[in-house]
Amino acid sequence: MARSSTFARVYFPLTLLVGAAGLGLTLCVLYHALIVLDPHMPDGSFAIFAPPETPQANPMKLYDSYRIFFVHLPCALTTALMSMVMAAAGVLYLISRHRRWDALLMAAVEVGAVTCLLTMVTGYIWGDFAWGKGWTWEPRLTSTLILWLSFIALMMIRGAVEDERKKRMFSAVYGLATVPLYPLVSRSIEMFGRMSHPESLESLLRVNEISELSAVAKPALILFFLFFLMVRYWQLRLAGNIRELR
């Protein structure tokens, strides 16, 4: 009972608040990004569209395609955040063996898998405009795909284990084992050199309107996905409580 009352008094309103703020801000960002935003683009703003090796598909179409970055970049940041939550929850579970950390780990894995997929899909769409092909075997794209596969692998391992304690332990250890992938994803361009993926959006962010909207888009979408993390966390915790009662 104590748990459900904490849920009713604190967690439920907090989740609703995060959800409302995330959804509201995300809708505002999307409205501005797709309809309102019409900045003056000085020369050089599209420097990021000129990959060193691949030809551009259709320069006429490039102008508006930057708008997808308002979704692509926050999704990539959320994936990084979820990976860190996953590793931290894994460590905390191994130390305390408390089910709450396992629920948080799994919620982070599920949300991370979705945001990672969204990052790749939005990147594919932009790449199709900018490079003439959505997918290239370049370090940032490949390492992101590998990270996504590790999320899926963790879910598969979990699905194959029947014993609940074993399931939690294996998830925590596997979550930790994916930590070496983070430097590979985040430092891939420094490690293997830039091929197609832009190193930063610096040339675009010099345009004031874009940099201002980008500063709002990141927290907005992160809050939006945080809402799903919170909902899923409580779903998993309650499911665990029900299993225990049975």
Added chain:
Amino acid sequence: MIRTLDLLIRREAAIERRTLGWLASMGLLGVLGVIVLGLGFSPEPSGDVKSALSVAGLWLVFLFAGSVGMSRTFAQERESGALDGVMLLPIDPALLYLAKVMTGMVSLLLALAGMAAAAHIFMHLEVALVFGRLLPLFALAALGYVAAGTVIAAMTSSLRGRDALLAIALFPIVVPLFVLATSASRDVLLGTSLEAVWEELIMLAAFDALYLALGMLSFGKVLEA
């Protein structure tokens, strides 16, 4: 501690001698993989293309053969209950992990040597001539692979469909090692000196240290679960 580690390594070596878990499965699968790869190269590509394709193919064969070896070794120990017996002893599971990693690495290197010889004979790839220069690279890649694989194999050995699960769970994790090892070994095969791939070797060593630390911390917990 050294004495315990020594005894555990002897135990692993004895298991390996009796069952040929790693060597038989990996060596044979590795050589077969190289032969299939060689058959696929028809007409035989030339120069840099051949080196790049062969190196990628060899590492792929190594990846699959290694996972089969790891899965087999753990499955035998789990089925016979030998692992439960060892866990009853008052020893640090980290030492058991280190013993498994060391013996696994030696077996993997021997299998790699066999694959290199097969690649030299069947694919006319001059791996054997530069084997000395490739050895540090092979050793670091094998160490990281076994360090990560031992923990994952311990996890999946008691599950249904363990072989497929091991491959699915292990491959994404060890990708950093194989990305570095493939590019560095291709450069070495094309005539680059070992000093030129120094950066890759340092990064491989760093990943190895990370996998080893994670493995030593978590191996006992995985076996207990």
